Amino acid sequence: MVRTPLTPEERLRGERLGALLRAARGERSMAAVAASAGISAETLRKIETGRAPTPAFFTVAALAGALGLSLDEILGRCAAEPAVASTGAPAPVPAGVPLIA
Structure with a gap:
């Protein structure tokens, strides 16, 4: 199975x-937090360093519980940075571009 690039x-x-996870972990060891969440310390390390940027929902939920x-x-x-609020106005049409083909 081929994974699509992120x-x-x-x-x-x-x-x-x-x-966020690194900050929430504070002085607790990776091993202690990982054990509390029921995952391996290696998995936690990969998530914290961005090598596993899309962990499974249940992994994130377990880490959330372990970290409060x-x-x-x-x-x-x-989540993504909030988008700039739209004015609700349609985008301007550049001059010279036909509206109907």
């Missing part, structure tokens, strides 16, 4: 997740 947004989201984070907090802090 988009830059997916990679960035994975980096945010890793940074809510899934809403993780989503809010790792």
Whole structure:
């Protein structure tokens, strides 16, 4: 099975997740947090360093529980940057571009 390459947004989201988990872990060891979440320390290391930027939902949920984070907090802090609010106005049509072919 061939995996499709990750988009830059997916990679960035994975980096945010890793940074959030590292910060939440604080002084606790990777081994202790991983054991509490029921995953390997190697898996946690890969997530924290961005080498596994799209971990399984249940892995993230287990880590959230082990670190005292809510899934809403993780989503809010790792989701894409908010887009600039739209004015609701249609985009301008460049001069000279026909509207009907």
